[in-house]
Amino acid sequence: MPQYLRFIPLGGLGDIGRNMALFEYGHNILIVDAGVMFPENDMLGIDLVIPNFEYLRDKKDWVRGIVISHGHEDHTGALPFLLQEIEAPIYSTRLVNALIDHKLKEKLGRRHKVALHDVTPGEDFRLGPFHIHTVPLTHSIPDSMALAIDTPVGRVIHSGDFKIDYTPPGGGGPNLSRLAALAAEGVLALFADSTGAERTGFTPSEKTLEPAFDQIMRAAPGRVIIASFASQLYRLQLIIDIAHRYGRKVAIAGRSMEQNFETARRLGYLHVPKGAYVRLPTALKMPPEQVTLLITGSQGQPEAALARMAANRHREIALSPQDTVIISASPIPGNEEVVGRMINQLVDRGVEVIYPPIAHVHVSGHASQEEMKLLLSLVHPRFFVPVHGEPRHLHLHARLAESMGIPRERIIRLRDGDVLELGPERAAVVEHVPGDYVFVDGSGVGDVGPQVLRERDVLARDGFVAAIIPLRKDTRELASAPQVITRGVIYKDQSDATLTEAEAVLLDAVQRSKKNRNALKSAAIDALSRYFYKNTRRNPLIEPVIVEIDTSGQ
Template sequence: MNTQTTQRPFYPKKRSFPPKTHAPKVKISFLGGIGEIGKNMTVFETENDIIIFDCGMTFADATIPGVELIIPDITYLRDKLDKVKAFVITHGHEDHIGALPFVLNEIKAPIYASRFTLALIDNKMREHPRVKYKSIEVKPHQKLKIGDFSFEFIHVNHSIAGAMAVAINTPCGTIFHTGDFKIDNSPINQETTDLKRIAEIGRQGVKLLMCESTNIGHPGWSLSETKVMQELEKSVFQAHKNERLVIATFASNVFRMQEILALAEKYQRKVVFTGRSMLNVSQIAMKLGVLHYDRDNVINIEDVKKYADNEICILTTGSQGEQLSALTRMANDNFAKFKLTTNDCVVFSSSPIPGNEKGIINVMNKLVHKGVGLVYDKLAPIHASGHGYQDEISTILSIVKPEYVLPVHGEYMHLEDFRKFAKKKGYQDRNIIIADLGNQVIMSSGLVRKAGFVKVGAKLIDGNTFGDANSPVIKDRLQLAQDGFVIAIVNISSKLGKLLSEPIIITRGLLYQHEMESVLREIKTAVSVHLKTFDLHTIEATELKNNLKKFISNTIARKTKRKPIVLCTTIIN
């Protein structure tokens, strides 16, 4: 059918409607959080509207020296910023909120999230006072229409308060996104994941399930927080009755915090919060009524000395061996307010986030070397993951009954494990979508399929500026860290056609003291001899500089088997 008319109707420029015969289309673009656990950011898009689902960051590791955070590249959104109607945030972990301060200046859209998540976002934004934003609180059971989408928020268990799954009704069917979740049948201070409502949504028909896959490799069911609390009581509070307790856990895990507060009260220990994020989150959780405890039972760290060891329980940051955390500083005898003794028992109520193992082991070794007692999750089950295991994922699959499944929040191995798992559950290959970072998945005409790639990447937050992972700055930093640098200065008289003084060679991070003098002498001599091959009356400065740089580089490589950065200055009078 020809839908064209000679007189085109007027529509506002930014909203061009397709002819009615066009089937609606929903595009899902993965700007982060696929093939990785971190920097979650998914874009849901119709002809008219865009919703950004989660907006997280990843902490940088030693392969990108000097960089603290990595956020998704938002180039894909730059020519469609006016279409962005909302940020929908599932919960307040950094891998879901950490990029907000860096994108809100460009993307002016309100943030929809739970009360606790918004409180954590507000806390984060205090460090970025110039960034303006609008936030709108949403609650479980709430339904909300934003542009072409409508959302329903569903309570789920996770290792943070205020976590929600989201049912997204689109013109092409319902998407159920689990967010980060587990199913804890005996949680602390909260309801169990709302399986009843999820099953109802499943009965109404779900086209696509986007399911987190972090723990797909773990058979069975994740540990309940009630079990963790029982074990903390037995293996920590009862087994170390006479010692002072120093417990490290994730600051955002207010449920664990609650368990420890309750046990401390029961065993008549005063609680001390230490470490910036532990202090911040505990205050937010107290203010919002998420934590319940006797205020008289919490004291400041300065007052620890007024109490006997067995009357104190210190809750600290540093469960990941972070360099500047309170616990790492305690282990290094670098924590001004408090010194560890052999009557301390340090408890890691946590598990290592992949990549942090070495740092944690370093801290543990230092603690043991000091004669400090140690309890960690390999000795006793005093930690539970916030991510559901296979049986929990299976429960979600069986009640959501989606037509298509698409694992998210996983490295490629997790996504592949999920594919095998879904096949075992009876899903056909064509109904299992394994997306890649940057993939665009399209829902249209009853089908869900992958359809090419959009631009994605990693933006490095480096001090006050942004950078790219493949930038020469990072390459230089790596080379500097590996092999150091050399500065060479040659002073030439073109009139006399000779060196005016001996070449100056300065090195850092390259030569050990015992070889310094001899190697520098050899390099200086080699440069002086090399310069004799030039006519120094007519030599051009840039040409000489480039030649010397290469010569010095090769000479050093031959002598030291190292490839430092070489900087060369030629002064020609």
């Protein structure tokens, strides 16, 4: 019988997103979450970033199931890609499974034959050697769960994304008594959300947003247009209730918002008063002061509803100076510049724009330091592993745990791909498996790597130069003068003189070079790189093209 439980994070330790963790005992693997990360500014042309599944490819038969802690994209978005590689049942709540089912049908079509098992928060179930106790906690979406997992070497607890909100708009709240009862039996290790480790105090409740939204809805002269994450169902419920209070009809713009709204309403997670909701075409014909629009695009995504409205590209909605736009979200790290640019566009269009921190229209779904301390004191684990966060968040959470009395040697800082072996008296990183980014670019998955991104960055920043070198096939001599073509390198009024000089430099380099392909390409790149840097202070991507011309028939 194996002596150790292995914990392997494949994403989420070092960045915000693509959360995925494996618990392995013998030839048994339990997967917790499988999320995406949205591309950073320097990931040009990339649609999504997903975890690296390489470690699982020869262990497909070991996977006993996938447990999803809650319904956000950074925990569910990679499932369509993972399920093309392995077959495994999914266990989550009724709401989360409905969202996943829609996602899988959309992405996989008829190939979607995955078994989805509904779990009621607070329910227990078994997968191989893992006995899983679910614990209701609060986040920005209903049915968020912590997991207490019994294994042959001890009980471990995974917090999922959490905060301690006693008054969420949908009712309910965290079941701290169940968590404490499970912890009282002894916890080998706690894996806990670190995202809010920089914030002191407690994270405010969703209910604290009500006064700001109430005042805005009451005073706005025209439409109130609110951009939020489509999965923030607690926020949507709050907005629907306040809009109804002031006789405003609610309409939706944005496909993901529509899908989540309809799913949550059908399952009873959103309570919409009769007549409070109308379709978008109906809302656009109504008096503006009677309308509230829920839209996507709080992160400045270029094809989401808000960005298209800001750029006057939306097919149905045109902004007017009487509109009030609320961005009910904080920028994800790395999105600050994009969101700032979008706000500027909205201001230039004459609308009133309200966003954090100028008004209290957003609260985090993640625990602050005092809630993290509360969890640590309730669970009192033997070992502590901070998860879900950038390096600074993980570091601060580790220091917080130390301040709560957990010895430094029992606090383990991991990175994606580390393999942590856990036993009753031991926790050690024993190896490293692939945990790097896998890029999704259009229909391609994993076929774009760092070298392609570097080339795209050079193209965007410094432009492109093609060096056309025509050679006689038989003699390897020049068939005609080489030609230089540029894009995004030089201004039009400089182009003639610069290109003439560049072609002279290329000609000289080719004449001096050996005539094999590699030597010619290297000579062209070296000569043109030096020339363009000296004259433009740019480093364009240079691509030599050798054209062999058959002159034997002439």
